[in-house]
Amino acid sequence: MVVGKDILKRLQPQDQAWLTELAALAGPPARVALVGGAVRDALLGVTPLDLDVVVEGTGVEELARAGGLPFLFHPAFQNATLDLPDGRFVDLVQARRETYPVPGRNPVPRPGTLEDDLRRRDFTVNTLALVLGPEPQLLDVAGGLRDLQARALRPLHPRSFHEDASRLVRGARIAARLDLQATPELLAQVPDALNVAAQTPRLWAELKLLLQEPHPYHAALKLREWGAGDLLPDLRVLAALDQLPDVNSQTHAAGLLATAPDPDALAARLGVGEKPLHLLSRARSDTFYPPGTPERQLRGILNPESYPPLTGKDVLALGLPAGKEVGQALAHLAELRRAGHLKTQVEERAALYEYVKKVRH
Known part of the structure; x- marks a missing residue:
C-alpha cells in the first residue's frame, strides 16, 4: 500500500517543509495538493524538481501572499507562479474544470474541485495527487497508480487528443523519459491528434x-512508432547525435533543421530562434572548429567524409609572416575546398605548400 507520508519523504527536504507550511497556512476546510509529474516521479523513485500545486477552498493570491515568497499572479486563470529560494518556480493553481469549445485552442476554465482539476489532465499517470496535511494522502481518481505500476501511458478520456493534439507530443516525451508503453487507447487517438495538429499552436511548443x-531522438522515435512520424522531418541526424556525449539542445535543434526542406520555416514554427540556424550554417562552412564543439559534432554527422581544414598555424609553419597573407592563404584553400578540388588534409597541405611557394617567388 502506498502511503502519502512516504511520497512526501521522497521530495527534497526544503520542498517537504515548504509544502507542509503552505497546507498549514491554507487551513481546513481548504485542500492543498501536490499534483501531476511531481507525484508520478516520486512514486517512481525520481526526486521531483518541478512542483505543481492545486488549491481548493481558498484564494490562490491570498495563499501566495501569506507564504511570503515572491510571486506573479495571473488573474485570468487565478494561478500564481512562485519563486523558490533556489531559483526554481512553482505553479500554484486554483482548482478548476475546463471545456474545449474549439479543438486545439485554449480551454475555457470554470471553478471546480480538486477532483475536477485532476480529471482535466492528459494522462492517468499525471492525475495522481498528494493531498497535504498532518497525514498526507494519495488521491487517485483515474487509476493512475495502476497504470504507473504497469508502465502504461493511457489518455484520460477518448477525446483527449482531439481536444489538444499537443498531448500526443507530451506523451512521447514522458514515455521516452520514463520508459512507458502506449496503451491501445492512446494509439487509437493518434489520427485525431494529426487531424487537429495544424490548428494546435501548443503542439509546436511541445515539439520545442x-x-x-x-x-530527443527517443521521444521522436516514439512519435514515429505511434504513427505520427510526419510531425518531424528525417530523424537520422537526431539518431546520430544521440550516440555522442554532451550534446546540447541547440545542437539537437540544428540537427533536426538540417533535414527539413525549409529550415527557416521549421525554426519559426518551433520557436527555437536564430541560434540553431546559425549553428547549422557554421557546421556547413569551411571554418575550423576544435573537436568536441557543437559545430564539429554536427559537421561530422552531416559530412562524415570531411576533414579538419588547415589553420593559420599551418600557414605560419611554412614561413609566411603573420598578417593578411595568412588570411589570403586560408581563403585560397577554402575556395579549393568549395570547388571540390581538395578531398583530404594531405591534398590540402600539398596545395598550401604550392601556394606558399608561388607567393615567395
Missing part, C-alpha cells in the same frame, strides 16, 4: 520541449 529532453 522535445528537443530539450535528455534524449
Whole structure:
C-alpha cells in the first residue's frame, strides 16, 4: 500500500517543509495538493524538481501572499507562479474544470474541485495527487497508480487528443523519459491528434520541449512508432547525435533543421530562434572548429567524409609572416575546398605548400 507520508519523504527536504507550511497556512476546510509529474516521479523513485500545486477552498493570491515568497499572479486563470529560494518556480493553481469549445485552442476554465482539476489532465499517470496535511494522502481518481505500476501511458478520456493534439507530443516525451508503453487507447487517438495538429499552436511548443529532453531522438522515435512520424522531418541526424556525449539542445535543434526542406520555416514554427540556424550554417562552412564543439559534432554527422581544414598555424609553419597573407592563404584553400578540388588534409597541405611557394617567388 502506498502511503502519502512516504511520497512526501521522497521530495527534497526544503520542498517537504515548504509544502507542509503552505497546507498549514491554507487551513481546513481548504485542500492543498501536490499534483501531476511531481507525484508520478516520486512514486517512481525520481526526486521531483518541478512542483505543481492545486488549491481548493481558498484564494490562490491570498495563499501566495501569506507564504511570503515572491510571486506573479495571473488573474485570468487565478494561478500564481512562485519563486523558490533556489531559483526554481512553482505553479500554484486554483482548482478548476475546463471545456474545449474549439479543438486545439485554449480551454475555457470554470471553478471546480480538486477532483475536477485532476480529471482535466492528459494522462492517468499525471492525475495522481498528494493531498497535504498532518497525514498526507494519495488521491487517485483515474487509476493512475495502476497504470504507473504497469508502465502504461493511457489518455484520460477518448477525446483527449482531439481536444489538444499537443498531448500526443507530451506523451512521447514522458514515455521516452520514463520508459512507458502506449496503451491501445492512446494509439487509437493518434489520427485525431494529426487531424487537429495544424490548428494546435501548443503542439509546436511541445515539439520545442522535445528537443530539450535528455534524449530527443527517443521521444521522436516514439512519435514515429505511434504513427505520427510526419510531425518531424528525417530523424537520422537526431539518431546520430544521440550516440555522442554532451550534446546540447541547440545542437539537437540544428540537427533536426538540417533535414527539413525549409529550415527557416521549421525554426519559426518551433520557436527555437536564430541560434540553431546559425549553428547549422557554421557546421556547413569551411571554418575550423576544435573537436568536441557543437559545430564539429554536427559537421561530422552531416559530412562524415570531411576533414579538419588547415589553420593559420599551418600557414605560419611554412614561413609566411603573420598578417593578411595568412588570411589570403586560408581563403585560397577554402575556395579549393568549395570547388571540390581538395578531398583530404594531405591534398590540402600539398596545395598550401604550392601556394606558399608561388607567393615567395
